[in-house]
Amino acid sequence: MAKKVQVVDDVTIRFAGDSGDGMQLTGSQFTDTTAKMGNDLSTVPDFPAEIRAPAGSLSGVSGYQLHFSSSDIQTPGDSPDVLVAMNPAALKVNVKDLAQNATIIVNTNAFDIKNLKLAKYDSNPLEDGSLSKFNVIPIELTKLTMSALEDLSLSIKEKEKCKNFYALGLLYWMYNRPIEITQKWLESKFSKKPEVLEANQRVLNAGYNYGEITEIFTTRYDVKPAKLPKGIYRNVSGNEAAALGFVTASLRSGLKLFLGSYPITPASEILQELSKYKDYGVVTFQAEDEISGVASAIGAAFAGNLALTTTSGPGLSLKAEAIGLGVMTELPLVIVDVQRGGPSTGLPTKTEQSDLLQAMYGRHGEAPVVVLAAQSPADCFFMAVEAARIALKFMVPVILLSDGYLAFGSEPLRIPKLEELPEIDVKFRTDPEGFHPYMRDENLVRPWAIPGTPGLEHRIGGLEKKDVYGNISYEAENHEIMTHHRQNKVEKVAGTIPELVVDGDSEGELLVVSWGSTYGVIKEALKNVRKEGLNVSHVHLRYINPFPKNLGEILGKFKKVLVPEMNLGQLSLLLRNKFMKDVIQLNKMQGQAFKISEIEKKITEVFGGNNGK
């Protein structure tokens, strides 16, 4: 029977199961295939802090959400159109997020009394009518998988593990995607385990054929390729993009990249990624603790490397004193903080933007640093290059803020040509004539004279230094001069960063000001409220210290300013303080990104709740 193909603009799918069910892998395989089909896409995982919470329990549910489209999209989607639920717990945790009339594909074999009880269901939701507003597709995933593998000698457990690929095969059929890309991936992954390869390939095929043969499905869907700017693309997560950005900065500057880092969620992937790039001469020093991570990087900066340390909020706290040393000795240093829910251990795997003030001020003394924030997974690449450029040009520590949402989320990166990226011009001082360690150029930048250079032997350190000469100085006036130098140097960075371009009218009723990972959600929300006739403008900050030069002027041209952020109002505080401009806050502290609808609702509310009319 020929099945009809219906073309749709965009689809959001969420894969959910036990943390051992391979949902992240299933999702990322679907993503890779979809990327190569030319769709625009955005993804976000949601996984528990525990590696393997008890099987079947609510706390052990792991999810992966993918939004793909035939047009330009910015977020992984508010409400999934399709949920693949591998067990009752996965259904229970995710059903509340679904769009109306969403499709739920469930593994009915997992809906036994034990699992229902673990998921705290009093009755079986597949039978009690509670899912009546959804399109539920019950499939015996476990049983179908086992029977497809009957003749193989793998253990029952090994066979059962393949069921995620049955679901993947079925989804490929439903959304008209080829299975070959995943087949190829399996071949390289299991080249040394032919039976596991055979099992997974067979199950993937069986899932695909199930869609074709069974009468449950009458329609398959197609999402046409998106009209993206010309170029060569690859799909990147934020952490992967940051790693690629730093290697690129190393190539662009001609400096060896040194990373000193201690593993921490959600930043560890940057360390892992960079440890692969030995052929680029990258040194990744997995330090004994967070302090050694930054301290070794400071040592590497002193010796002339492009020095980097990566961490999350708790680690940034531990590094604070050493970053102050970086400020005092005016060495180029990049610190990446992939923010997570805090304080303390907080919500390690969940996202938040609550380290902004720590990045700005979390050191003793007057210790200004440059603060940047990436706006999307792919932007982590560009901001990594930018952080390196600024650190090296200005001999200053730069904190680059990312967060869990960007770190694990993914989207296509249009790969720039190397020449499209900013130049990173490094000049080591070699001339002993007239050299002093704290002499300054027009940007107040001191010379970088690295060990190994004859005739420039000198001493630096954390004690206050005499202006120009760099000897220890406790003079009252000198300390004031040096404090201003350090501050003014950071402010001079504003002369080398792009001014803001307002999205929308350059003056009016409402300006939304955002920073970091909220970019995509706000862009989508603005599309929607503008369709409703609301005239809203928007600027997004990737540079927070210093702010772009024209920010104050822009703020002055709007009656109201709305600042959505995933904290209790940290950017709001900075804006009020710097520009004496009151702002309306929209804050969310749930370890999750804003939903598009939450932003829309607030904007509507600001306009008087009546679409401003």
Added chain:
Amino acid sequence: MENKIDQVQEVKYTTKDFSSGLDVKWCPGCGDYSILAQVQKTSPDFGEKKENIVWISGIGCSSRFPYYMNTYGFHTIHGRAAAIATGVKLANPKLQVWVATGDGDMMSIGGNHFIHACRKNINLKIVMFNNRIYGLTKGQYSPTSEKGKMTKSSPYGTVDWPFNPIKVATGSGASFVARSLDRDPKHLQDMISRASKHKGLAFIEVYQNCPIFNDGAFFPLTEKETKPDNVIFLEHGKPLVFGANKEKGIKLDGLNPVIIDLNDGVHSINDCWIHDEFDENPTRVFLLARFTDLPGFPTPIGVFRQFNKETYDIDYVKQIEDVKAKKGEGTYEKLMFKSGTWEVN
């Protein structure tokens, strides 16, 4: 690095070349003066160009050291010298990286960095000035202060057990472990010189007098009248003997060291423990280190152990070279366009 021999021939430094000319501001009579003098005296023999020598320090009296050396220097923050020095060494393995530190800086706040630098055998030379007191903060007890010590922060005496730095270094895998005295310039020069030649992490504990807050702490070991009975010099391949006329020896009775009288007609020099600094088994090193805990035993001075094992920095460079040889030098094209890409037209 292959040109080391040429460098020795072409570079002729004097002690003065290593003085930064800055006024030295330690208290009069401080043991640090001697350590500085011995380092400056031996530096010309390191076989390194001056610009390739880096001194890194933490915080404390000892950590002012780099300011007085006319080499590259970095006076960092409390406890972090070993970590910062590690970064310097890995960033440029050609540099000879020294660490000047104290008992508080290295055994207390910097303890974690110390043990891991030892474990990884990073090619650093650590000179720890041990005066068993916090001097710069004006007289609190340190992690090497003897139990019961009365200080400003322990008016009734400490109840802490002290660290024995030789044991800490040995237990952490340091490949060169030595002890010397600020008041024995020749011996100190010898230890510094030998540390400079060692390939791997070298640790020298220097007993150093603080004339202000812990004056005379090591006088039994350093003064002419008492030194012979209280100090035993470790020399490779030589028997452990001490005393004004070398009349006493140490014998190993199983795993128990015993002091023997070489003139009692029963024992002879042939009964003495022969020191083997190349013994990779640390058991005897721990026994030697324990002498300071045993009443009546002399304090060992000299090289406790040295052995060669791969250093972190050399292995790391080798790994990079191996991967480059296998995969070729990385390029932007390879980095970004190699796999997983698609084209939009």
